[in-house]
Amino acid sequence: MSEQEKFLAWYEQEKGLGLVDIKFFAGEGSAKDSATAEDFFREANLTNELYKAGKVVSREDVF
Amino acid sequence: MTEESGVRVADVYVLARDVINRYRQQVTTIPHPIPVLKEQGILQVISGVTGLRIEVCCIPYPGHYLKGWLARYKDHARIIYSTDLNVCWSRFVICKEAFHLLCGDIKNFCIDPVTLVNGLLTSPAFGIDGEQDIERLAVYGAMELLLPSDFDAVLYEAESSGMNHYEIALKFRVPEKIISLRLSPGVRALTDILHRDMH
Numbered sequence: 001m002s003e004q005e006k007f008l009a010w011y012e013q014e015k016g017l018g019l020v021d022i023k024f025f026a027g028e029g030s031a032k033d034s035a036t037a038e039d040f041f042r043e044a045n046l047t048n049e050l051y052k053a054g055k056v057v058s059r060e061d062v063f
Numbered sequence: 064m065t066e067e068s069g070v071r072v073a074d075v076y077v078l079a080r081d082v083i084n085r086y087r088q089q090v091t092t093i094p095h096p097i098p099v100l101k102e103q104g105i106l107q108v109i110s111g112v113t114g115l116r117i118e119v120c121c122i123p124y125p126g127h128y129l130k131g132w133l134a135r136y137k138d139h140a141r142i143i144y145s146t147d148l149n150v151c152w153s154r155f156v157i158c159k160e161a162f163h164l165l166c167g168d169i170k171n172f173c174i175d176p177v178t179l180v181n182g183l184l185t186s187p188a189f190g191i192d193g194e195q196d197i198e199r200l201a202v203y204g205a206m207e208l209l210l211p212s213d214f215d216a217v218l219y220e221a222e223s224s225g226m227n228h229y230e231i232a233l234k235f236r237v238p239e240k241i242i243s244l245r246l247s248p249g250v251r252a253l254t255d256i257l258h259r260d261m262h
Contacts, residue, residue, distance in 0.1 A: 004177060007176060008177070014134065014136075017136070018136040019134060019135070020135055020137060020172055021133070021134075021135040021167055021173050022133060022134050022176060023133040023135075023163045023173065023179075023197075023201070024129055024132045024133075024179065024180065025129070025144075025156050026128065026183040026184070027126050027128050027129055027130045027145075028127070029128040030128045030183055037180045037181060039128050040129060040180050040184065041180065042128075043124055043125065043127065043129040044129055044132065047122050047124055047132070047143050050124060051120060051122060051141075055122060055123055056120045056122060057123055057146050058121075059121045062100060062121070062150055062154060062157075063096075063098055063099065063100055063101050063150075063154075
């Protein structure tokens, strides 16, 4: 399964749970000519996996 | 400026102004840097305006391709951002994603993540020339939340006193790139007009 397919599977599942919209803030790597949708979705999938695993970092410095 | 999304740049300033006015009701003077996440910060105001519970999660991933993102559900929203972001970028990413909650409606909801991502890969998110899509409008909205008209005098004084954009960024806890955008001649002129019109 490609990273894109993996993300779309998550997206469809979440729509069933009430997801109505997603928005992304692209990083600097996305502006490079070599960047692909697979690169992008790989990071998005990673965030979903880490979130699901409870890997949320406390940032007391961000106010 | 786009009409396609149902939102124009002037609307963005009005939406941000409404948040700042509501925030002002809680404080005597708006402090700079303006609090985003603190109790009774502007995120809490946005939550009140939208009626959405907003969860903000810093996740340990590189943020190379994706600084952060928003998942909006019917009754809540989740904003995710990378641990690799410094304080200024973290605050900005949170505000930009939260701004989507303010200006988001069914007209500009994402219906196809692949098209959304392909658009981001081919279109830069900053600047005032060229296409004005909802992403770019949210950048302006976040900039306006973090640098409201209340700060204009201090901001311009900082620049005229010789502070560079990095030093000004530290003063307001806003990314240097955003300070440079805000103080660029075109954006400064536009913002001055819109700020004047709102008073």
